[in-house]
Amino acid sequence: MALQRRGILTQPVTCARCGEQESAEHLFLQCDFARQVWSLLPTTRPLRNMMADFDHVLSSSAELTCLPPTGISGNIFSWVCWCIWTARNRLIFENRTLDAEEVICSALRLAREWHNAQLTKSQATGTVRNDYTPVQANASTRLYTLHTDAAWRALDRTAGCGWIIYNPDERGTTTGTSTELCVASPLMAEALAVREALLQAKALHLSNICLKSDNQVLIKALNSKQHPVEIYGINLDIESLSFSFSSISFVYVSRNSNSAADALAKSALYSVNY
Ligand SMILES: [Zn+2]
Structure with a gap:
């Protein structure tokens, strides 16, 4: 049983959207769907080094700041990754497809809710x-x-x-x-x-x-x-x-x-x- 389980876990996992081998780099950065999501993000500059490994992109993500009208001043990177991840799970486990706009919309909403919870109301709205x-x-x-x-x-x-x-x-x-x-x-x-x-x-x-x-x-x-x-x-x-x-x-x-x-x-x- 233990061997069987280990055997299952070592199978390469394929991307539910495009069939490529699924890695953190593919899922969050390089899959066409991920690229589409990132392209919709209203940031001061686009996410760079999309072909680098995930840890490298994560470490340089502090500069990824949303443009002022979104009301988000903190780093948005982790929120976008989280929403790509939950969209992936919905597709696999619930057979529900979210489009890139819905993923970005969720990421911005979560980031804003968190951001606003950290500040007083007057500071948050600016x-x-x-x-x-x-x-x-x-x-x-x-x-x-x-x-x-x-x-x-x-x-x-x-x-x-x-x-x-x-x-x-x-x-x-x-x-x-x-x-x-x-x-x-x-x-x-x-x-x-x-x-x-x-x-x-x-x-x-x-x-x-x-x-x-x-x-x-x-x-x-x-x-x-x-x-x-x-x-x-x-x-x-x-x-x-x-x-x-x-x-x-x-x-x-x-x-x-x-x-x-x-x-x-x-x-x-x-x-x-x-
Ligand atoms: Zn893919």
């Missing part, structure tokens, strides 16, 4: 917030409407984000603003406004959300999960955050219908002097 007023208790079954908007200044790439949460019993609204630096485009600013609004909705323990924005490109991307490259990381954050709610929908509204959120966004932007 944004300037104000204007919070408490939402009514018993928020679990009501449908809350969130209007979001952003204002962007090309000169210093600063964005003001504004959002309003409409209380369904019409007894009031909750508003919030944030100011974001190093924002590459108006579209990115709009996506950041959505993310900030959902972070607040989550903090308020709201369950059912209808989020409205006047940016058609963003709403289309969020509904189709086809994210433009420039906002890929932020939209993955939004996707991850969406799991915090019992229900959530993303709806396009005209600019006229979004004027209150627009005013908040502009005031947030103008509060930062250029």
